[in-house]
Amino acid sequence: MLVASGLVKHYGGVTALDGVGIALDAGEVHALVGENGAGKSTLVKILSGVVRPEGGTVELDGAPVRFADARHAAAQGVAIVSQELMTYDDLTVLENLFPYGAPRRRGLVSTREMRRLAAPVLAELGLDPPPHAKVGALPLADRQLLEICRALLQDPRVLILDEPTSALPRDAAARLAAVTRRLAGRGLAVLYISHFLEEVMRVATRVTVLRDGRVVLPGAPAADVGLDSLVTAMLGQPARHAAAAAAAPRRPGGAAAARTAVALASVTVPGRLRDVSLTAAGGEIVGLAGLQGSGHLAVLDAVCGRARPASGTVRLPDGRSPRSPRHAVTMGVAYVSGDRKGRGLMLDKALWENITSVSWLGQGRGGVMPRRSRLVARSRAHLERLRVRGGVRARASELSGGNQQKAVFAKWLDADPAVLVLDDPTRGVDVGARGELHGIVRGLAAEGKAVLIASSDLAELVELCHRVVVLQHGRIVGTLAGDRLTEPELSLAMNAGFADPG
Structure with missing residues (x-):
């Protein structure tokens, strides 16, 4: 369906692509993986018309093509869902789904026809937002799914999904994987870029690996590629099986651990939190987990001054409460977002x-x-x-x-900072950079800083945290620590609330 050969691209003195080629067949999910900086983004931008190569060719259905821009590529049947969200936050859901060429009736935009066309695609993705809601008010996961819906409404022949599940909870990611396989079954050629390698192995038909701007594994059948060999191809060295040794100790150490750095006491934020109390000490990494809308992200907002409690208190290291995000910064609160x-x-x-x-x-x-x-x-x-x-x-x-x-x-x-607030801090980064960022977080905790982290990646919470607080419907339903802090236990607590309160 689409073939790229010998692509070359430089940025200043840096070679982004050095003779890269890839072939996408109709009816397959072809995964593209590699470390950050390996050239994946540049390749995707060339295939979708955002960037022009300095050398090489692109063919669509056997005919050479040279896209003028992304809109031209979409008109030719190549649609992309970018890792970085491209939604128009001030526009409504329907306006985002039909930014160009909205259906008309008697010369006027027909919202009825827009809703009719969008309904089955939204339903397939499990998305049901109010059609006239402003997209900027939607959760990050919904905005990510909305972009995928917009791409599918273009009726593409080639669909490029760049980190499509980086902001999605596990159930939505699994649903999208099933949708991706169905799309390929209908004859689409799907290029799937993801840093979640287990996800790649479940979804992909073939895998291509880039390293330092070159192809090091060209279109190998996914069934023949093991996870370890995939990581070795990405990094250029064997994978290290040191996850257990690298994991954070289940008990924070040092004198700083005795000092409470963050304390929420009976905090209620209307519509988001109900009577929530928790603490985080210096040197401690505390995870916050829950399904979408459960309240775990509202805890982060309360600590950062982005959500003002109607009742209860939020105390930071100096004993004061954050009045605004700027005030929280002056009090030593750092906010690292995956966005x-x-x-x-x-x-x-x-x-x-x-x-x-x-x-x-x-x-x-x-x-x-x-x-x-x-x-x-x-x-x-x-x-x-x-x-x-x-x-x-x-x-x-x-x-x-x-x-x-x-x-x-x-x-x-x-x-x-004295307090780090992390919201999906490794979203969209490769396995190597993820390990480096985890090392930074552990190092900051070892210096006595308190860390609060929410992540859509349960493995990340298990690997990093001393304990994880689970919320449902704005309330704390349990805390997992020690031997109970495992992915199955965490998933059970998030979905059923069966964890013992801590």
């Missing part, structure tokens, strides 16, 4: 400006006009510590997803 482009970075600014933005502008360190050389030097030290691939003066938009997320961490490291 790095929407809430994490100023994409048009240099990395040094991003990294020093909180400590300088938010906390007022260094005076009104600090010396730029000092800010740049400080930023460079953070980039080197986190092994970010990108110069200190590079724009944030030029980095791969994993390096962008490391830059978000660097920004908060520069602010030296």
Whole structure:
């Protein structure tokens, strides 16, 4: 259906693609995997018309094509769902589903026809938002599914799914996997990019691996590729089976662990939390888990000053309560979101400006006009510590997803917070970068900082946390720690509330 051959692309002195090729057959799910910076995003942008290659060819149905832009590619039958959400948050659900060429009746846009066309696709994805709701008010998972729905309404022949489950809870991810297989069964060619390798092995027919801008495993049958060999191809070295050794200890250590850094007492946020009480001590990594709308993300918002309790109190290390997000920052609260482009970075600014933005502008360190050389030097030290691939003066938009997320961490490291609030902090990053980010979190906890983390990846919570607090319908239904902190127990507690309260 679609064949790319010998693709070459450079960004400055960096080679993003060096003779890359891939072939997508009708009726198959072809997975594309690799570390952040391996060239996946550049390849996807070329296939979808966003970027033009400097060399190589692309053929669609046996005929050479050269897309002018993404809209032209979509008109030719190549649709993409990007890792970075492209929804129009100020528009309604229906307006987002039909941004171009909305159905008309007597010259006027027909919302009735829009709803008729959208209904079966929304139902297949298990999505039922109010059609006239503003998309910016929807949860991240719903916005991700909405983008997929929009792509399917274009009736594509080739569908590119770039990290489609990165913001989805487990049940929605499983539903999307089933939908993806059905689409391939109808004759679509699906290119599936994901950092969840177990998911890749379940969904894909074939797998291509990129490393450093080159193909190192070309279209191998997924049934013939083991998980370990897939990781070895990605990283260029054997996978290390050290998850148990690397996992956080089940009890935080050090003197800081005796000091309560965050305390919620009988907190109620109308429609989100009901009488929630919990604490996190310095040196402790506390997970928050629940199904969509259960309240676990509302706890993060309360700590960050984004949600004001109607009753109860939220106390930070100095004993005060956050009145607003800005006030929380001045009190030493860091917020790291998986939505790095929407809430994490100023994409048009240099990395040094991003990294020093909180400590300088938010906390007022260094005076009104600090010396730029000092800010740049400080930023460079953070980039080197986190092994970010990108110069200190590079724009944030030029980095791969994993390096962008490391830059978000660097920004908060520069602010030296007392409390870290993490919302899906490794969303859309590869297995190598994920391990590095986990190491950063453990290191910060070892320094005595309190960490609160919510994640759609249950394995991440089990691997990182000392304990996990589970919520349902705005209430705490249990706490898992020690030997009980396993994925099956956590899934059971989230879905049934059977965990013993802690």
